[in-house]
Amino acid sequence: MPRAAKDGFQGRPVLEVGLLRDPTSWSVSMYNYLQKAQDNRHRVKGMSFETWYGTIKRNRISRFYLKNYFRTISTRMRLLSERNRFDFLSEHFETFWFVGDYRNCDDVAARIAQEVGVPFKKLPRINEAPSTGVRVQDLSESMKDRIRSENALDQALYDAWSQRLWDGRPNLETGSDLPKRWTWNNLAS
Numbered sequence: 001m002p003r004a005a006k007d008g009f010q011g012r013p014v015l016e017v018g019l020l021r022d023p024t025s026w027s028v029s030m031y032n033y034l035q036k037a038q039d040n041r042h043r044v045k046g047m048s049f050e051t052w053y054g055t056i057k058r059n060r061i062s063r064f065y066l067k068n069y070f071r072t073i074s075t076r077m078r079l080l081s082e083r084n085r086f087d088f089l090s091e092h093f094e095t096f097w098f099v100g101d102y103r104n105c106d107d108v109a110a111r112i113a114q115e116v117g118v119p120f121k122k123l124p125r126i127n128e129a130p131s132t133g134v135r136v137q138d139l140s141e142s143m144k145d146r147i148r149s150e151n152a153l154d155q156a157l158y159d160a161w162s163q164r165l166w167d168g169r170p171n172l173e174t175g176s177d178l179p180k181r182w183t184w185n186n187l188a189s
Helices: 002-011 022-038 049-052 060-069 076-081 082-093 100-115 142-148 154-163 173-176 184-188
Strands: 017-020 098-099
Touching: 017 100, 017 154, 022 049, 022 060, 022 142, 022 154, 049 142, 060 076, 060 082, 060 154, 082 154, 082 173, 098 100, 098 154, 142 154, 154 173
Parallel strands: 017 098
Antiparallel strands: none
16 A cells, blocks of 8 residues: 555555565566466566566565655656655654564564554465575575676665664665766666
């Protein structure tokens, strides 16, 4: 749901939760998911990971938050440098109830259940990679470096915010080496 949905809760507390994932494991996970999808509308089946990776947009996690949650229009997003995107997201993440690694999702759900007084039951993992899927450790070091480099914004967000959880402090210095000005190269990200 977009952040604007908070307006519909008229004074009730809304707990904003930000789940992050490092770009390498996200890429591997998405590739495996698309490989096992029943339909082939994404035309991924049989494609190598490296070939598939070359076809996707970069910085998918930050793009998701900017576009879907904060409703930033594409034109404005393209005019923001990676550093400005990092600063914008960090400024807003500061106000979130929880920001952290996606693997904390069960802990977040359990804490919410406790706060509202309902029992919590862990949900089964339905999208786990098949045993024949690609694993992060299967990628070459050069491929991992390429993913981290080409998704520098997502990597910086993950490095800065994945350990904050409920009340920790982010390491905002992580994003200090992101480009400070917009360039044509940012259009691909």
